[in-house]
Amino acid sequence: MKRIFKALFVAITLTLAVISTVCFLRITEYRKILNDVESSLLYEDKGENSISVQLKSGENLTLIFNDTAVKVVESYKVKDKSEMYRVVRFIRRYAAEHGIEITRKNTDLYGEWKLHNLLYSVNYKRESTADADLDYIRDKRWYVNTMSRLLG
Numbered sequence: 695m696k697r698i699f700k701a702l703f704v705a706i707t708l709t710l711a712v713i714s715t716v717c718f719l720r721i722t723e724y725r726k727i728l729n730d731v732e733s734s735l736l737y738e739d740k741g742e743n744s745i746s747v748q749l750k751s752g753e754n755l756t757l758i759f760n761d762t763a764v765k766v767v768e769s770y771k772v773k774d775k776s777e778m779y780r781v782v783r784f785i786r787r788y789a790a791e792h793g794i795e796i797t798r799k800n801t802d803l804y805g806e807w808k809l810h811n812l813l814y815s816v817n818y819k820r821e822s823t824a825d826a827d828l829d830y831i832r833d834k835r836w837y838v839n840t841m842s843r844l845l846g
Contacts, residue, residue, distance in 0.1 A: 770814040
């Protein structure tokens with residue numbers, strides 16, 4: 695009986711070690727990508743805290759900065775990871791230049807955006823998941839914060 699428990703303990707320990715290593719490598723890869731992506735985008739001020747940024751594809755994406763969050767209008771249209779990273783970095787830079795403090799990590803912002811896109815793609819509450827409201831500090835909903843961290 696002791697051998698079974700020892701074997702089970704070793705198997706669980708090895709599994710957790712492999713999972714931890716994979717997660718570490720994934721996080722390292724995302725951080726490298728996120729930090730290597732340029733944060734400058736062409737943009738136009740539309741007034742009312744709304745700006746339009748030009749994506750690599752030439753399409754425009756509307757960002758609306760308010761007191762607690764930035765709304766990425768029709769965020770589901772942006773599917774390219776590096777493009778999403780570029781926009782997240784741009785949001786942080788633009789906010790800093792305009793006196794808006796964002797305390798969340800870029801990976802959390804990216805993760806929340808990715809969560810919105812995922813929910814939109816499975817037809818979950820499309821009227822509210824079509825736009826991503828990326829909170830500056832943290833989302834009020836614990837489950838959104840948790841999923842944002844996992845996806846980011």
